[in-house]
Amino acid sequence: MDLEKRLHRDAESFAEEVAAFDTKGFLARVLVTLGIPVQDDAPSLGAASPAGRPTAAGRAGAELRAGHDQDKDKGEGGGALRAG
Amino acid sequence: MGFAVWAAENTNWILRESYFLTGSRSLAEDAAQNAFEKIFKAWPDDEKRNTIQQSRGYVSAIIRNAHSDYHKVPSRSNRNEQALDATENILTGGAGDPESLVPSVREAILNALDETESQMVYLVHYEGHSIGKAGAMIGLEAQQPYRVHARALKKLKIYLEGSEEEG
Incomplete structure (x- = not known):
């Protein structure tokens, strides 16, 4: 099959696969893991990935939050989720 | 922000x-x-x-x-x-x-192309950006995006045709 057609067909398949992603839920989980406040109407939250794995961010979360606590004094980082 | x-x-x-x-x-x-x-x-x-x-x-x-x-x-x-x-x-x-001997297009993109080429193919063919815009997004200038894109497609074609012959 022509390469351009194969690329087009695979891109269509890719678009269908990623359309099912719960991007907002993923973002909420990331922010919670990093210790950033999330709006109350955010979707279901969880610290683990759908596969149930402990996440790298989870392990490093405490360390990162400790580092950012110092930076909040400078007005950078943190902040509530306002878009989505 | x-x-x-x-x-x-x-x-x-x-x-x-x-x-x-x-x-x-x-x-x-x-x-x-x-x-x-x-x-x-x-x-x-x-x-x-x-x-x-x-x-x-x-x-x-x-x-x-x-x-x-x-x-x-x-x-x-x-x-x-x-x-x-x-x-x-x-x-x-x-x-x-995993059971297929012939690599998928995505596998071919990741295996046959270098990082810039695979980014270019991804942005143009999977994200729908123009070649010029995709090039700008990854820091390429002037005619570079068109050269990178053409080279990437050529390498992909060779890789996939070679795999199909082997399979």
Whole structure:
């Protein structure tokens, strides 16, 4: 099959696969893991990935939050989720 | 702009690109989460924050490094996990049928092309950007994007045709 057609067909398949992603839920989980406040109407939250794995961010979360606590004094980082 | 706002505006494409790289939804989320962790860590640094906000290519490199780092940990690359990911791919119709001798187009893009070429093909053919815009997004100038894109397609064609002959 022509390469351009194969690329087009695979891109269509890719678009269908990623359309099912719960991007907002993923973002909420990331922010919670990093210790950033999330709006109350955010979707279901969880610290683990759908596969149930402990996440790298989870392990490093405490360390990162400790580092950012110092930076909040400078007005950078943190902040509530306002878009989505 | 605070980290949370930036994250909200960029999660969609970061997750999509992670999925493109991993071929698995769970691995994509892990890679994207690792990338967010690295970005969050770099955020207080003015220079790094500006680069993150202005250069998609820079963030893409962070995602790719995060994915590579994840697989450097031996316990994560054991056979059971690989089998689970392969099963997930089959169930979800994701990239890469492990039983197939002929590589999928996505596998070919990742195996046959260098990072710039694969980014170019991904942005043009999977994200729908023009060649010029895709080039600008990854820091290419003038006629470079067109040359990179043409070279990438040529390499892909050779790779896929070679694989089909072997298969």
